[in-house]
Amino acid sequence: MRYLPLTSDDRAAMLAAVGAASIDDLFVDVPAAARLDGAIAGLPDHASELAVERHMAALARRNMAAGDGPFFLGAGAYRHHVPASVDHLIQRGEFLTAYTPYQPEIAQGTLQMLFEFQSQVARLFGTDVANASMYDGSTACWEAIVMARRITRRGKALLSTGLHPHYRSVARTMAKYTGDVLVDGDPALEPGTDWAALAAAIDKEVSCVVVQYPDILGRIDDMSVLATACQAAGALLIAVVTEPVALGLIKAPGEMGADIVVGEGQAIGVGLQFGGPYLGLFGCKAKYVRQMPGRLCGETVDANGKRGFVLTLSTREQHIRREKATSNICTNSGLCALAFSIHMTLLGEAGLRGLAGINHGRARAAAAALAKVPGVSLMNESFFNEFTLRLPVAARPIIHELAEKGVLGGVSLGRLYPDNDALANGLVVAVTETVTEEDIAAFAAALKEVLA
Structure with missing residues (x-):
């Protein structure tokens, strides 16, 4: 039996409150080609649970898995x-069920884990601070662009042609609603990056320059000159890292002058997992910490002088007035952050x-x-x-x-x-x-x- 808690009058009242004439008006931004019109062709009206399991298993056998x-x-x-120990430890009940540590006195374990995670990310990225994670690398990239706009009060971002096209796509989608101007393009199939051209294109309207390191074609370049050009023009340099293992050998972006460093943490501890859930990493210079999205855990001492951990900054809309929030991201990838931190700890x-x-x-x-x-x-x-x-x-x-x-x-x-x-x-x-x-x-x- 279907569970339909709302009556027709309830729905009409809700539509009137938001100024929509019908339910369909809520989906006008979805392209017509992507909307379902009638039943899905080829699917039966119903099937038993056993039959569905067998059918899905047969489809899965057609896949070629990574291993x-x-x-x-x-x-x-x-x-x-x-390592198997990562999966074993993240499935402990106290970690698997932990969510936002609203009450620090009973969430010391979660807070300490997030504090250690932040320390590892900041060390890896070469930044002063890092937050307690974000959804994934692409949304972290967009949040960095918005953060640069708040800091510089400018609305144009230069995106390197070597930035992952999926990250560019996320930024374009979000920019439609903020009015940010994004200048980007496709890479050339050649050894050199476009960073010199980016430096030459910085003007007084540019809030930030976004580069990937290594980029989508695997190219590695020194961003020091670009960082200097950004600083001279009052723009911020945002570095995107999709393969954090690379920072075990190559110089950290923060050490080359990047103001904000974001990335995807999936490569350490998380696994491919058919595309998610993944882990957004976010670090920046200390002077920008109050404009950083997400949450920040800090270390302190209690009334007895004992070491303790607290939620130091939380600039998301759940915790403060919506108009003052730096981000509408309402959670962090806590379990994936834990997996990342455990794997990093095992590696050293x-x-x-x-x-x-x-x-x-x-x-x-x-x-x-x-x-x-x-x-x-x-x-x-x-x-x-x-x-x-x-x-x-x-x-x-x-x-x-x-x-x-x-x-x-x-x-x-x-x-x-x-x-x-x-x-x-x-x-x-x-x-x-x-x-x-x-x-x-x-x-x-x-x-x-x-x-x-």
Whole structure:
């Protein structure tokens, strides 16, 4: 039996209160092509629970999971080994059920974990402070742009062409409702970044410059010169990190002058998980801390002089007046932040550097092997564990042929930029510690065969 708590009169009163003539008026922003008009074709009206389970299991068996064969996918989501102890510890009842620590006297464990998490992120990013996490990297990127507008009182953001297109898409979606002007474009299939051009384009209307490090093509550049240009023009430099393991080897963005550093924490402790839930990381310079979205846990002492933890800043709309809130993000990815923090603790600084070294070494081996395939060339002059190959033909159909041979061979730029033919031959390949020499050999052999 359906549960319908509202009567027709209730609905009419609610619609009148918001100024809508009908329920359909609430969905005018959804494109007509995306709206369901009638029943879904091909689906039965009903089925037993057992029948549905069997049907869904049969569909799942058609998938190729990350561990089923050589795996080289990346482009913002990375397959790393997550120790079994991480999953064991996050499922403890006191962690699994913990939410917002409104009462610090009974939430010391949660607060301490978030404090340690913040300390790890700040150390990783090279920033003065970090918050207690956000939803994911893309929304953290947008929150950084809005934060820059509040600080500079300007409304134009320059987005590097090397910024992940999904992050750009999120920013464009949100900017429709804030009036921010976003200046962006697609990357060129060449070794150099566009950072020099960004520095030249900064004017008095620019609130921030957003760059990805390493970028969507795996390129790494020194942002010090760009940071200096931003500072001279009164704009902020925002660095986006989608692969935090890279910071075990390359210089932290905060150490090169970035004002705000955001990123995706999925690569450490969280796993791929079919696309989520993921973990947004956010750090900045101390002078901007009161404009930082989300929550900040702090360390203090109680009346007896004992160490304790409190919710120091909470600038979200649940806690203060809506018009004073810096963000409408009403939660943090607490469980994913815990997984990140546990994995980071298990690794330690030496372990993270060692893990990063393994990633880079195997990526170099893979790049060398794949570049020997006839017609294939390596675009990058520098990279961490992700690089871009130029193929002699469009990469997207090649990816499908590789999958039929049991190799998940990377992400085609044709998929990320479907309207840009100049990028169609580009293939982004990610290599982590989970990739073996046999995987690399299988990839090279399969690629040679499908290109023959």
